[in-house]
Amino acid sequence: MAVSGRQSDVKRIEAISEIGSARRLVVKIGSALLVEEGKPAIERLNSLAKDLATLREQGTDIIVVSSGAIALGAARLRLPKGGRASLADAQAAASVGQVALAQLWAQALGDHDILAAQMLVTLGDLEDRRRYLNAAATLERLLETGAVPVVNENDSVATEEIRFGDNDRLAARVAQAARADAVLLLSDVDGLFDRSPDEAGATLIDQVEGVTPEILAMAGDGSSSGLGSGGMASKLEAAQIAGRAGIMLAIINGSRLSPIAGAIASDRGTVFLPVRSDSARKAWLGGRLARKGTLIVDAGCVSAIAKGASLLAAGMTRVEGEFQRGDLVQVDGPGGEGLGQGLVEYSAAECRAICGLRESEQEAKLGYAPRAAVVHRDHMVRS
Numbered sequence: 001m002a003v004s005g006r007q008s009d010v011k012r013i014e015a016i017s018e019i020g021s022a023r024r025l026v027v028k029i030g031s032a033l034l035v036e037e038g039k040p041a042i043e044r045l046n047s048l049a050k051d052l053a054t055l056r057e058q059g060t061d062i063i064v065v066s067s068g069a070i071a072l073g074a075a076r077l078r079l080p081k082g083g084r085a086s087l088a089d090a091q092a093a094a095s096v097g098q099v100a101l102a103q104l105w106a107q108a109l110g111d112h113d114i115l116a117a118q119m120l121v122t123l124g125d126l127e128d129r130r131r132y133l134n135a136a137a138t139l140e141r142l143l144e145t146g147a148v149p150v151v152n153e154n155d156s157v158a159t160e161e162i163r164f165g166d167n168d169r170l171a172a173r174v175a176q177a178a179r180a181d182a183v184l185l186l187s188d189v190d191g192l193f194d195r196s197p198d199e200a201g202a203t204l205i206d207q208v209e210g211v212t213p214e215i216l217a218m219a220g221d222g223s224s225s226g227l228g229s230g231g232m233a234s235k236l237e238a239a240q241i242a243g244r245a246g247i248m249l250a251i252i253n254g255s256r257l258s259p260i261a262g263a264i265a266s267d268r269g270t271v272f273l274p275v276r277s278d279s280a281r282k283a284w285l286g287g288r289l290a291r292k293g294t295l296i297v298d299a300g301c302v303s304a305i306a307k308g309a310s311l312l313a314a315g316m317t318r319v320e321g322e323f324q325r326g327d328l329v330q331v332d333g334p335g336g337e338g339l340g341q342g343l344v345e346y347s348a349a350e351c352r353a354i355c356g357l358r359e360s361e362q363e364a365k366l367g368y369a370p371r372a373a374v375v376h377r378d379h380m381v382r383s
């Protein structure tokens with residue numbers, strides 16, 4: 001069973017109307033769509049399950065990423081603020097709500113003779129390469145058996161600093177792990193608008209090629225519709241993660257009945273075209289989220305990195321954060337512009353000691369022969 005290797009077996013899909021031809025599809029549904037006033041939105045869930053069953057009959061593997069545990073659990077436990085008043089509340093609510101959520105999916109998919117398989121993951125499960133490959137293998141096996149994995153974050157154990165918090169980025173990471181061709185994020189809006197859809201004159205963007213700073217600005221402060229946590233900002237981050245892995249991502253309106261069939265028929269929504277197809281390992285690295293620190297580099301280093309060179313100590317001007325050798329760090333240019341991220345070859349203290357030094361000057365500071373680079377190009381992914 002191949003779970004690593006290149007992403008080249010991902011089929012290139014460029015329009016919502018082509019979703020039906022996807023070999024493997026991840027569909028994410030948010031809390032706001034699945035839970036209404038503390039109760040499951042059964043009609044919507046059943047209609048979505050019917051769409052998913054149709055796609056499966058046509059030969060598309062389906063993975064569901066479903067939010068809603070906290071919202072459902074909070075209503076059952078009568079917790080304030082939808083269970084989000086504190087981390088402890090959210091974790092308790094998720095424990096109670098996840099049982100209900102799994103039952104709902106088992107029933108909705110079961111009506112179409114499809115077995116639902118619950119899979120709860122934490123950020124750490126997908127950040128560590130070995131655990132990531134293990135999760136990938138589980139997904140692969142489940143799909144082989146014909147079950148539909150229903151994935152959610154394991155909210156009852158995930159801690160604040162190391163959690164996704166939104167299921168948009170989780171969906172993109174799952175798509176990468178499963179080598180899916182496309183991700184559909186179901187929202188309560190038709191897609192990405194050029195400004196908040198509540199503002200007069202807001203226009204739907206049909207297609208995005210590369211999530212630029214201008215595109216990111218359209219999501220505003222990232223606030224969401226209420227029950228959810230990610231807002232449009234986390235959907236754009238998800239698009240970046242998927243795009244880097246060569247996977248198309250689309251945002252469509254999930255509030256209507258038969259949302260996927262409707263979006264395929266009308267081709268309405270926002271499509272984020274895959275920007276490149278990194279190797280599976282580089283795509284995994286680029287999609288990692290838990291950065292431990294930042295290395296700031298000078299203009300010369302910016303152009304060297306742009307040409308594919310490694311990050312050398314001589315080009316480093318500042319080191320932020322505390323990290324150990326092998327940790328993931330962000331790499332920024334002199335103006336704070338994000339250049340990429342990679343696995344660092346030194347601890348933060350060692351980086352500070354050799355910051356700005358040439359190779360010949362480093363040994364005296366380190367007490368041992370310096371390594372080839374601070375971040376080697378093979379372990380760096382550009383933004």
Ligand SMILES: Nc1ncnc2c1ncn2[C@@H]1O[C@H](COP(=O)(O)OP(=O)(O)O)[C@@H](O)[C@H]1O
Nearest residue numbers: 030192193195196218219224225228230231232
């Ligand atoms: N530029 C934008 N385009 C579309 N929606 C936006 C934009 N800026 C902010 N939003 C808000 O993002 C919300 C969708 O995110 P969210 O509520 O987190 O959904 P979900 O719970 O489905 O993940 C929309 O209802 C809208 O209010």
Ligand SMILES: N[C@@H](CCC(=O)OP(=O)(O)O)C(=O)O
Nearest residue numbers: 030031068069070228229230
């Ligand atoms: N994992 C959480 C959902 C996180 C979240 O709020 O996601 P979303 O509603 O998609 O913005 C839950 O099941 O309640």
